[in-house]
Amino acid sequence: MATTPSREEILQAVERHVSRRGAGVALTSAGAADFSWQSVFECRIVRSVERREETHRREKGRQSAPAKRATYTDLDTHPVPPPGDPARTQRFVLVREGTLDELVCEDCEGGRKDCDVCAGRGGQDCPRHVECEVCHGGPDACWECDGTGHPRSRRGRKTAVRPQGAEEPERAACRRCRRPDVACPNCLGERQTRCPVCTGSGTAPCTACKGAKRVRDEACGGTGRFTVWTEGVITRTPHTEETKVSAPPFLRIRTDKWHDRTLNTVDAELPGFLEDEHHKLATRLLIARDGEIRRRVTIRYLPLARIAVRTDPDRVYYAYPGPDDIVVCRRPSKERLTALAWAVLTVIALVTVVALTLLR
Structure with a gap:
């Protein structure tokens, strides 16, 4: 030394x-x-500061990792060798003895449960008819009766009178007023068409379960069980x-x-x-x-x-x-530096005075 x-x-x-x-x-x-x-x-100074925390764990399905960990009975007194180097970070994950267990999921059977969307029916209510996608259910459904079934005139007409400026698409006979060449070719004057989802039955397959009625229980991951245990964690963290x-x-x-x-x-x-x-x-x-x-x-x-x-x-x-x-x-010395600073300030002041005098 x-x-x-x-x-x-x-x-x-x-x-x-x-x-x-x-x-x-x-x-x-x-x-x-x-x-x-x-x-x-x-x-x-570099300190190794230790913290010990105990928590209750619950994981989906059958977990094998907790069974492989070291066990303890009292976390506060559980012996763990101190770090050789206090600057090293350490973390020990332990399982409290006698707490590792498996529980059956109470919300499902074998990992599956009734669909929440359709309440286990497998289907959903669906409108039998939908608005025509060609005439949009408006007056253009029929040029003669506007899709109401009541012609504009009580006099019979052999040929329908198309609105002025209307296009000349293929038209069909109206199912409501029976006039030819006046109705929307898609809905035939009825303004609606059969629902393509349920094909007019009024019931469609459930969008969630696709008609299966039961779905996977995400709470237990479809396993029908949980692994539970009490976990103790010992951490050593360096503080400098x-x-x-x-x-x-x-x-x-x-x-x-x-x-x-x-x-x-x-x-x-x-x-x-x-x-x-x-x-x-x-x-x-x-x-x-x-x-x-x-x-x-x-x-x-x-x-x-x-x-x-x-x-x-x-x-x-x-x-x-x-x-x-x-x-x-x-x-x-400090006195020398102070004297030099005052000298510099004096020179700057004199230069400034001379410059201002010459600029007048």
């Missing part, structure tokens, strides 16, 4: 970094620099949470000297290399949750120091353990 450099070691590393730029400074003396820890911390303290956004850290620790039990102690702030964050995160049966906690910590040199207020230094030695990075 990586070791944390001491305050003196870090200050000496910053001294060497500054001296390479031609400016000697002694930082280990009292009051020469402001030193603070801003360490990077990551804590991630994390907390972290990141490095400053402008600082890119490259090192393999992280402090790493993995914890696998609820009572495992947090590592001693954590600072008080990080210890509090991890403690809140690692509180056991309802149904938690296994966990994996990954902790990463990198000591990061911030050093502000009193004689150089425009810069701030960050230091952390690197692959071979302590890595020191120099960045502009």
